[in-house]
Amino acid sequence: MYKGIIERYRQFLPVNDKTPIVTLCEGNTPLIFSESLSNEIGLKIYLKYEGLNPTGSFKDRGMTMAISKAKEKGATTIMCASTGNTSASAAAYAAQCGLKCVVLIPDGNIALGKLAQAMIHNAKVIAIRGNFDDALNLVKTITEKYPIELVNSLNPFRIEGQKTGAFEICDSLKAAPEFHAIPVGNAGNITAYWKGYQAYRAAGQTKTLPKMLGFQAAGSAPIVLNRIVEKPETIATAIRIGNPASWKSALAARDESQGLIDAVTDEEIISAYKRLAAEGVFAEPASAAPVAGILKYHRQGYFKDFKGARIVCTLTGHGLKDPNIAIKNVGQPVTLNADIAEILQEVGI
Numbered sequence: 561m562y563k564g565i566i567e568r569y570r571q572f573l574p575v576n577d578k579t580p581i582v583t584l585c586e587g588n589t590p591l592i593f594s595e596s597l598s599n600e601i602g603l604k605i606y607l608k609y610e611g612l613n614p615t616g617s618f619k620d621r622g623m624t625m626a627i628s629k630a631k632e633k634g635a636t637t638i639m640c641a642s643t644g645n646t647s648a649s650a651a652a653y654a655a656q657c658g659l660k661c662v663v664l665i666p667d668g669n670i671a672l673g674k675l676a677q678a679m680i681h682n683a684k685v686i687a688i689r690g691n692f693d694d695a696l697n698l699v700k701t702i703t704e705k706y707p708i709e710l711v712n713s714l715n716p717f718r719i720e721g722q723k724t725g726a727f728e729i730c731d732s733l734k735a736a737p738e739f740h741a742i743p744v745g746n747a748g749n750i751t752a753y754w755k756g757y758q759a760y761r762a763a764g765q766t767k768t769l770p771k772m773l774g775f776q777a778a779g780s781a782p783i784v785l786n787r788i789v790e791k792p793e794t795i796a797t798a799i800r801i802g803n804p805a806s807w808k809s810a811l812a813a814r815d816e817s818q819g820l821i822d823a824v825t826d827e828e829i830i831s832a833y834k835r836l837a838a839e840g841v842f843a844e845p846a847s848a849a850p851v852a853g854i855l856k857y858h859r860q861g862y863f864k865d866f867k868g869a870r871i872v873c874t875l876t877g878h879g880l881k882d883p884n885i886a887i888k889n890v891g892q893p894v895t896l897n898a899d900i901a902e903i904l905q906e907v908g909i
């Protein structure tokens with residue numbers, strides 16, 4: 561029976577016999593071959609569909625580690641700042657093992673599904689008048705001074721757990737891909753994947769490393785601009801971050817892998833979001849950023865010397881997290897009378 565990422569990849573993770581494993585059986589998510597993207601780009605494109613984790617995002621991989629280690633330490637309360645998915649995940653894992661969970665979210669800028677998750681799992685949810693970066697600063701200060709565990713990706717155990725996404729991809733492909741494309745917000749996940757690919761190669765599981773291709777939203781692109789963005793803006797709220805906590809390690813992942821970190825516009829993000837949905841894969845807007853990114857780089861000829869190469873895109877969160885944005889971009893259903901003739905006319909038969 562599958563028991564989650566800690567049991568599966570125990571030898572790569574900082575756990576011991578005394579660590580109480582708190583799991584919702586996260587991980588083991590599908591790697592979907594995208595025929596349509598592969599045909600257009602001329603390489604093999606795979607989608608690592610992290611929306612199928614227990615709370616609907618990759619955050620669960622890090623949270624099973626962070627919460628297990630908090631339990632091991634005897635913590636009673638955890639806290640995080642969140643654009644939404646971290647709080648949903650923290651709330652669920654805390655609920656499972658009886659920890660108190662406090663989350664700070666930016667007022668008015670959190671997707672409906674994520675807010676619903678944090679609330680239904682009984683987290684103490686506090687919306688602050690400020691953005692994510694303000695919320696994270698508050699959480700850092702509070703958790704330094706009081707006996708509360710921080711479970712943002714500044715918590716090194718989060719990054720450790722998130723490495724397992726890279727392990728699963730290598731296990732599925734029986735090799736590392738040539739490219740790995742990923743959205744960049746607080747930059748914990750690009751850091752984690754790079755660490756994971758390196759650890760797997762060091763252990764002899766793979767022979768090569770991918771180039772890391774990170775994509776920020778144009779209105780929230782501090783790493784691309786090389787300066788803090790005071791008022792980050794983007795429709796992709798999960799990456800609406802102006803001062804990433806893992807900035808330095810994201811640059812290291814980019815440079816050591818000879819990859820890149822660039823920005824894509826909200827228009828490009830929405831177009832990629834709708835395109836993924838049109839091939840049956842519903843991911844949230846932030847998750848579409850890497851797809852928008854590789855399409856942009858394909859148009860610029862970036863991949864032309866890499867025939868036969870594989871690109872894996874991490875689709876970080878489920879589309880159902882943010883139903884409002886879906887409806888806003890596709891409109892409402894038509895309403896007709898309960899009449900066969902009217903229906904057939906509408907369908908065009």
Ligand SMILES: *Cc1c(COP(=O)(O)O)cnc(C)c1O
Pocket residue numbers: 617618619645646713743744745746747748749750798799844846847876877878
């Ligand atoms: C958290 C999150 C991101 C950004 O990940 P970082 O590790 O902060 O760079 C991207 N997409 C989704 C759906 C997320 O929840």
